[in-house]
Ligand code: HEC
């Protein structure tokens with residue numbers, strides 16, 4: 001039975017939720033039909049298809065998730081997990097599971113959470129951060145160009161070591177980077193038409209605010225002001241326009 005306390009906890013997700021056994025069993029069923037080939041029976045990312053895939057399917061055992069709206073290091077919210085499952089991660093083997101019923105998605109999320117103890121500890125939970133909407137100047141081509149020029153300098157200073165001067169993912173530090181799973185962490189080629197985080201300015205802003213857990217892509221929340229981040233985003237979007245360098 002859903003008590004008021006657990007309903008509130010579920011709403012803001014700042015605490016572990018009591019396991020709903022029926023949902024868990026339904027989730028196991030959904031997982032075995034849709035996810036096990038990649039994420040594996042033990043949730044360690046070693047499914048049948050794993051060996052051939054790059055990036056490798058995620059291990060859920062560490063409880064570390066890249067695409068979130070919560071501060072660096074924290075667990076994702078249910079909305080974050082739902083977005084990953086229903087939209088997929090562009091450019092990876094993680095497709096969109098848009099054919100699943102809403103309840104099946106909720107159930108498989110419960111099952112995914114059962115693989116890691118991190119979900120049982122309240123200190124790993126945080127509410128979603130508040131993100132400002134993109135500035136009005138994103139609607140004016142001339143203003144975007146000026147901001148992109150400023151952003152280019154900031155990109156060189158803050159991002160190029162890993163992502164490369166041209167944002168092609170080939171920075172000097174790129175070859176040495178590893179993630180917490182011990183795998184090479186390739187800085188994203190930011191010129192590609194679709195990013196895993198999404199393609200809008202707000203999606204890039206979210207990554208710069210939250211960082212990608214488990215990878216060298218840390219949060220810039222403390223090191224770059226909102227204005228600086230929007231300038232960098234204008235630059236990144238500008239090199240993905242058809243008039244930019246050839247992709
Ligand atoms: C064909 C292979 C494949 C299948 C099937 C698959 N995934 Fe994935 N999944 C991946 C890969 C690859 C990644 C890692 C992408 C990355 O690290 O950029 C991933 C990552 C994830 C993540 C982590 C996202 C993050 O923020 O770090 C979640 C959650 C996830 N998958 C859930 C699921 C669920 C639930 C299913 C079944 C409904 C499923 N996946 C089926 C390949 C797959």
Ligand code: HEC
Pocket residue numbers: 066155158159160161162163173177179185186187188195196197198204207208212215216217218220232236
């Ligand atoms: C220390 C190296 C490093 C620095 C510095 C760095 N990044 Fe990253 N970035 C990475 C790595 C590695 C990944 C991919 C992580 C993964 O999925 O394993 C990444 C991923 C990203 C993504 C997600 C792409 C997607 O597919 O969704 C964006 C956006 C991004 N970086 C933008 C930036 C910007 C803008 C800056 C500068 C403000 C920056 N990064 C600085 C290493 C770095």
